[in-house]
Structure formats: structure tokens, C-alpha cells
Amino acid sequence: MQRARCYLLGERAVVLELEPPVSLASQQRIWGLTQRLQDRPEVIEVVPGMNNITVMLSDPQQTALDAIEWLQQWWEASESLELESRLMEIPVVYGGDSGPDLDEVARHSGMRASEVVACHASVDYVVYFIGFQPGFPYLGGLDERLHTPRRAEPRVQVPAGSVGIGGSQTGVYPLAAPGGWQLIGHTKTALFTPDTHPPVLLRPGDRVRFVPQKEGVC
Numbered sequence: 001m002q003r004a005r006c007y008l009l010g011e012r013a014v015v016l017e018l019e020p021p022v023s024l025a026s027q028q029r030i031w032g033l034t035q036r037l038q039d040r041p042e043v044i045e046v047v048p049g050m051n052n053i054t055v056m057l058s059d060p061q062q063t064a065l066d067a068i069e070w071l072q073q074w075w076e077a078s079e080s081l082e083l084e085s086r087l088m089e090i091p092v093v094y095g096g097d098s099g100p101d102l103d104e105v106a107r108h109s110g111m112r113a114s115e116v117v118a119c120h121a122s123v124d125y126v127v128y129f130i131g132f133q134p135g136f137p138y139l140g141g142l143d144e145r146l147h148t149p150r151r152a153e154p155r156v157q158v159p160a161g162s163v164g165i166g167g168s169q170t171g172v173y174p175l176a177a178p179g180g181w182q183l184i185g186h187t188k189t190a191l192f193t194p195d196t197h198p199p200v201l202l203r204p205g206d207r208v209r210f211v212p213q214k215e216g217v218c
Helices: 024-037 060-076 102-109 113-120
Strands: 004-009 013-018 043-048 052-057 087-094 125-130 137-140 155-158 162-166 169-172 177-179 182-186 207-213
Touching: 004 060, 013 024, 013 060, 024 043, 024 052, 024 060, 024 125, 052 060, 087 113, 087 162, 102 113, 102 182, 113 182, 137 169
Parallel strands: 087 207
Antiparallel strands: 004 013, 013 052, 043 052, 087 182, 125 137, 125 207, 155 177, 162 169, 162 182
């Protein structure tokens, strides 16, 4: 079992954080613990992350220290939860203006750009959690050969729909925003549409498959 540490966050929350590595097995246990925590009377919100859980407390001055203790105990006794999963295919135009950092990822990995595309699109990724932006999926399953450090100088504006790699993660920017991930492609699939219900396309547990497209098709 991965070791975990618990600590206070601000004035109202406690955090349980796991040691690396990140894995689907540990994330499934995080989902299971998240579900169990929903029913505690002193808990007002539970935010699962990647290898961590943040718990917002209704009366932190009275319960925070106890919460650290029972959160640690509950993690050690937690069970995996397999969420309902959908296979979601996302068409992507790789390289060129759509993926200006594809060649950098290829250089870092020692692969040709076409091999990077084939490798990136050969996996069913799992949505571990949604964060950073509304609808932004943190995906597990990126091939280790494609792990690439973030850009030394982040971009001031990353276009919505950009598909990127940041370290051991890959994901899609639902909205235009500053960002330091290596951009390898672009999709027109909307991951966040605030006028629909639900407003986000993906949810934890979903599987995501990127489908290469020619320029002008996606």
C-alpha cells in the first residue's frame, strides 16, 4: 500500500496525499474513499485529485485534528471503486500549427514525429480527475517514452482544444489559458459547454482515445 501523509490546508481543509507513483489502482481507492467521505456530518465537500484528496470541514476548529487521524485510518482501510466508464473518442489534428511542440516531443523521446502520434493515439487513457479548468481531464496511461518536461517558458495563451503533454501527463485544454505543456495537437471537440447539462464532456473513470485526423477534418 502506498504511504500517505495528512496535513492541514488553509483554515477549513485537510489533505491526504499519497507518495508516488500515480496509478489507476491508487486512484480507484481514492474514488472509493471519496464516496465514503460524502456521508460524514463534518464534511461539506470532498475534492479528489491525482494521488490526493482534499476534505473541506464544516467546523475545522473543532474537527481538523481528528479529521487528520480518521482520514489516515480510512485510507488504510479503503477499498477500490470502479466508476462507470464510457469510451470517448476525440479526433485530433497533430503537428503543424495545431501541434507546434510535436517535434520537440519527438526529439526528447528519440522518436520520429509520426511515431509520437502513433504512440499517443494507441492508448485508452483513463480520466483520473477533472481540474485546473472546467472540464480539463487529467489522464492516466501516457506511454513513458512520451514523458516530456513542460516548456521552460510557458505560453501566455494556449488555444482551447489544444492537446498537450506535461511531464507524465497528457490532456486537453477546454478553454484558452496560459500554459506550459508541450502542445502536440488540437481538437474541435468541446470539453466544456456551460449552457449544457452537464457542462463538461468527460468525467472521472471515462476512457479517452485520441483519433488522428488530417488537417481540416477535425
